Amino acid sequence: xxxxxxxxxxxxxxxxxxxxxxxxxxxxxxxxxxxxxxxxxxxxxxxxxxxxxxxxxxxxxxxxxxxxxxxxxxxxxxxxxxxxxxxxxxxxxxxxxxxxxxxxxxxxxxxxxxxxxxxxxxxxxxxxxxxxxxxxxxxxxxxxxxxxxxxxxxxxxxxxxxxxxxxxxxxxxxxxxxxxxxxxxxxxxxxxxxxxxxxxxxxxxxxxxxxxxxxxxxxxxxxxxxxxxxxxxxxxxxxxxxxxxxxxxxxxxxxxxxxxxxxxxxxxxxxxxxxxxxxxxxxxxxxxxxxxxxxxxxxxxxxxxxxxxxxxxxxxxxxxxxxxxxxxxxxxxxxxxxxxxxxxxxxxxxxxxxxxxxxxxxxxxxxxxxxxxxxxxxxxxxxxxxxxxxxxxxxxxxxxxxxxxxxxxx
Amino acid sequence: xxxxxxxxxxxxxxxxxxxxxxxxxxxxxxxxxxxxxxxxxxxxxxxxxxxxxxxxxxxxxxxxxxxxxxxxxxxxxxxxxxxxxxxxxxxxxxxxxxxxxxxxxxxxxxxxxxxxxxxxxxxxxxxxxxxxxxxxxxxxxxxxxxxxxxxx
Numbered sequence: 001x002x003x004x005x006x007x008x009x010x011x012x013x014x015x016x017x018x019x020x021x022x023x024x025x026x027x028x029x030x031x032x033x034x035x036x037x038x039x040x041x042x043x044x045x046x047x048x049x050x051x052x053x054x055x056x057x058x059x060x061x062x063x064x065x066x067x068x069x070x071x072x073x074x075x076x077x078x079x080x081x082x083x084x085x086x087x088x089x090x091x092x093x094x095x096x097x098x099x100x101x102x103x104x105x106x107x108x109x110x111x112x113x114x115x116x117x118x119x120x121x122x123x124x125x126x127x128x129x130x131x132x133x134x135x136x137x138x139x140x141x142x143x144x145x146x147x148x149x150x151x152x153x154x155x156x157x158x159x160x161x162x163x164x165x166x167x168x169x170x171x172x173x174x175x176x177x178x179x180x181x182x183x184x185x186x187x188x189x190x191x192x193x194x195x196x197x198x199x200x201x202x203x204x205x206x207x208x209x210x211x212x213x214x215x216x217x218x219x220x221x222x223x224x225x226x227x228x229x230x231x232x233x234x235x236x237x238x239x240x241x242x243x244x245x246x247x248x249x250x251x252x253x254x255x256x257x258x259x260x261x262x263x264x265x266x267x268x269x270x271x272x273x274x275x276x277x278x279x280x281x282x283x284x285x286x287x288x289x290x291x292x293x294x295x296x297x298x299x300x301x302x303x304x305x306x307x308x309x310x311x312x313x314x315x316x317x318x319x320x321x322x323x324x325x326x327x328x329x330x331x332x333x334x335x336x337x338x339x340x341x342x343x344x345x346x347x348x349x350x351x352x353x354x355x356x357x358x359x360x361x362x363x364x365x366x367x368x369x370x371x372x373x374x375x376x377x378x379x380x381x382x383x384x385x386x387x388x389x390x391x392x393x394x395x396x397x398x399x400x401x402x403x404x405x406x407x408x409x410x
Numbered sequence: 411x412x413x414x415x416x417x418x419x420x421x422x423x424x425x426x427x428x429x430x431x432x433x434x435x436x437x438x439x440x441x442x443x444x445x446x447x448x449x450x451x452x453x454x455x456x457x458x459x460x461x462x463x464x465x466x467x468x469x470x471x472x473x474x475x476x477x478x479x480x481x482x483x484x485x486x487x488x489x490x491x492x493x494x495x496x497x498x499x500x501x502x503x504x505x506x507x508x509x510x511x512x513x514x515x516x517x518x519x520x521x522x523x524x525x526x527x528x529x530x531x532x533x534x535x536x537x538x539x540x541x542x543x544x545x546x547x548x549x550x551x552x553x554x555x556x557x558x559x560x561x562x
Contacts, residue, residue: 141453148446155435162431172434234548242460249452257445381555392446399445403438 022068030309031066037312038063038304041202050209054182054300058201061304062312064108071106073308077194079116085109108305111298115190115197120299121183122267127292128183128394129247129271130284132362136388138242139235142342143354143385147392149338150358151400153178153331157323164319169193172404174320177204178327179397180211180361184264186303188401192408198307199317203324208361214325215332215356215368222336223352227343228376230351232385240276247273254399260409261402265395331359335389357386360393472512479509479518508538 015021022028038059045055065073076082081091086109090101114120137143154175161171173193176185177200185204189197207214220228247269255262274284339355353373357365369386509518518539526532 138453138457141450141457144446144450144453145443148443151442152439155438158435158438159431162426168427168430168434234551236457236461239460239464241464242457245456246453249456250449253448253452254445258441381552383555384551395449396442396446399442400438403441404434407434407437 017069019068019070027309028068030313031068034066034307034309034312035063038066044206044209048209051182051205053296054201054205055209057297057300058198058205058304058307061108061301062198062202062307063304064301065305065308071104072108072305073106074108074112074302074306075103075106076109076112077116077197082109082113082116108302111302112305114295114298115186115302116194118187118190118263120295121187121190122263123291123295124183124299125264125268125398126271127287127295128362129268129273130275130287132268132272132275132391132394133387134246134272134391135238135243136235136384137392138238138246140385140388142350143388144392144395145342146335146338146355146358146389147360147394147396148358149355150331150335150360150389150393151179151396152334153327153329153359154397154400154404156330156334157327160326161319161323164323166316166319167193169408170196172408173200174323175327176200176397176401176404177207177320177324178331178359179393179400180204180208180328180331180359180365181394181397182208183299184397184401186299187264188404191405194306195311196316196320197303198305199312199320200324201303202307203321207324207328208364211328211359211361211364212368212371214328215359215365216372218329218332219336219353219356219368219372222333223340225376227340227352228373229380230343230348231377231380232349232351232354232382235384240278243276244273247276250395254395254402258399258402258406260405261398264398264401268394268398328359332356335359351380351382351385354382354386354389358389358393358396360390360397362390362394363387365393366390468512471514475514476509476511479507479515507536508540510538510540513539513541 019031023032041055041059041062044050045052045059064070076085076091082105085091085103086105089103089105090099091103092098093100157178158171158175161174162168166174169192173185173189173196176188179185182201182204186197186201189200193200251262251266251269254265271284271287274280274287335355335358336352337355338358339350339352342350342355343352351369351373353369357369359365366383366386366389370381370383373380373382507518518536521539522532522536525534525536
């Protein structure tokens, strides 16, 4: 009898200390809601194909972070607290202004270090640069202006976020969603507003996947049939010398002006130089494949692990999601409107549809321009013309990130 | 009620540091535009410089190739006249092929080989090689774009 009672007691103890019991405690239902949300994002990534390479790790990180008692949620937001957590097992609670003690650093805390220290996003940019062909941009440098125009969405959203009561740093982090660049958004947010990182990353990647849905109505509303039917001339051939010197020159020009953008722009151009030099094929391939894949896994899962119930289930999340949509929409509109200006100044030689490709979701935004152009004229091939603004938008969003970090960074 | 809401919103709006907002927005737009305009200027100029250098290098190479072709054609004519007699000599003198400047000997050899392969014999004479404009659409570029957009 005593043995049976002992066994029963042990079973009850295990259940009382399990995550299942936590759901029934005060506030425990929020973890359950977050688990359901992680299932939803996994469905988006797997079934619907929404940016799966990052959505699936982020969603699974969200799932792990919200399993009670597993110690898989990221427990800090700044480097000082990381050191306190690892060395002394405590973090500073800014809200209640007390030390939370008795903690221990978990797997995600160490993986998240790469995000917090600004390591992962530049490494992903290294991989992106080694996969990007800047020839359409070199052949037609005027595309840079369309990449710049599409970044207006960032600054418009900054105003909107400020009006909704976010601090300047939070507004800057939310606004960078409009750059449509995941690594840039994560890089900026991890410095300006790390508490919002998970929400902003989920919003940024969700909207990037929705580019084929968000952009076409705006493009059609702002252009006429005649403008959409413009057939653009052939791009000039680009020499190997130009392709080799381009990344070196962009790095020097941009990083000298904005050192805070140096990490992102520098690694992007370094990756591109590895590809174009023709002498470093092995490491270019490693950057495109092994390095990119490993960093993507660690970045995605650690960013997802910051989405604890306390940080995600707030009114701020709804505001951030709405502002993200505004950022994308305004970026698309400003790119198309600049495209119309170029159409007027070039007397009809530039198709305004390529302006929307300045929203740097590479290459999805360029393909949207191609598809919309083909709807008006099936023999119209805008893809390579749209790739110019598309890749210049990557540079433009990195420059905008540098501006925000310079003006708002502590 | 509306006056209350107005006073609340006025207090809320006045709490915002509009100078800082304006600084970030205007500086951000100006700097992003400015940097990318600088890049446009640099790469426009750079593109023209590189194109100019490469064109002059190509022209120098084409002139060298043309000189070589002229020499070899003249040598074959002279050899035929020197070795053959009468009608046979006249029959074997082939008029030099007219090759457009900029077309190298290797390209002429490749064209000759392609025609030989498609015709199945080398019983022909190349009289001239000239560039033909492909019109507004390069067929190779068209094929590449079609390949890129197939899955979409």
